Amino acid sequence: MSTESLIVFFIAGVVMVGGGIIVSELVAPTSKNAVKDETYECGIPTKGESWVQFKVGYYLFAILFLIFDVETIFMVPWAVVMGELGLVAFIEILIFLIIVSLGLLYAWQKGALKWD
Amino acid sequence: MKFDLETVLFFSLAVMAIGSAIMMITRKSPITSALYLILNFFTVSGLYLLLKAQFIAIIQVLVYMGAIMVLFLFVIMLLNLQDEKILKEKFTYRKITAVLLSIFLFCLLSFTIYFGFSGKFTAMSDKAVEIGTAEFLGSELFTNFSFPFELASFLLLAAIVGAVVLAKKKFE
Numbered sequence: 001m002s003t004e005s006l007i008v009f010f011i012a013g014v015v016m017v018g019g020g021i022i023v024s025e026l027v028a029p030t031s032k033n034a035v036k037d038e039t040y041e042c043g044i045p046t047k048g049e050s051w052v053q054f055k056v057g058y059y060l061f062a063i064l065f066l067i068f069d070v071e072t073i074f075m076v077p078w079a080v081v082m083g084e085l086g087l088v089a090f091i092e093i094l095i096f097l098i099i100v101s102l103g104l105l106y107a108w109q110k111g112a113l114k115w116d
Numbered sequence: 117m118k119f120d121l122e123t124v125l126f127f128s129l130a131v132m133a134i135g136s137a138i139m140m141i142t143r144k145s146p147i148t149s150a151l152y153l154i155l156n157f158f159t160v161s162g163l164y165l166l167l168k169a170q171f172i173a174i175i176q177v178l179v180y181m182g183a184i185m186v187l188f189l190f191v192i193m194l195l196n197l198q199d200e201k202i203l204k205e206k207f208t209y210r211k212i213t214a215v216l217l218s219i220f221l222f223c224l225l226s227f228t229i230y231f232g233f234s235g236k237f238t239a240m241s242d243k244a245v246e247i248g249t250a251e252f253l254g255s256e257l258f259t260n261f262s263f264p265f266e267l268a269s270f271l272l273l274a275a276i277v278g279a280v281v282l283a284k285k286k287f288e
Binding site: 004006007010052053054056057058059060062063064065066067069070071073074076077078079080081084085088089092093095096097099100102103104106107110112 | 121122125162165166170171173175178179182183184186187190191193194195250251253254255257258259262265266268269270272273275276277279280283284
């Protein structure tokens, strides 16, 4: 598949999703009023700010996810050429995986994976 | 200049990229800025596709638009920006430095654009399509660039350790 067809695929995706939203916006009956735009909270009038400070645990999980996401992406070109390069590539990815796993072990040891 | 599909796509993507970047830095709410940054990443990934770098383009969508933006949103929520007025700054040395650095960057970019349009770096290699694939990347990465590849794992390790150390107060 050439690059042009990928671009056309992207545009078709955008048009399908965007077109669906636009058409439903045009066709659907609407009635707008101020009460509808209010934040819904169990039918009770809302109090205070919606900005709350998140737990740092979310950030730790997000960064762990990111790191193993990047690791997986390094494994894609490895998987493609594994057959050609053989043992050398296998040992290289093994060293890579061991080093990254040390990070996971460290985080585990420090209790970063616990949710309290 | 030829008026073909690639030119049209390039200019529409470039205009979108600049537009979303301007919207990103002028929005007041950090969440809105983050959403415009996603649009910017998307257009840049389109530009990568035009440069025949398919693997990089897909990674741009997966890692930047997916994982890194989630991280950005969590950081924004961690910061607890209740009052957006705090973000307003007076005319300080920091601002002067920022202006000077922007002028420097502008000069750098205009030099690049000038030499780009003077016909020196305009031609794309015939091998561009071949170079952009995961196969080519893999065969280079695991032979000629195996040492930088292993160093990347240390970078990832440092990122994990850094994040855990910074957040450690919570666990003690």
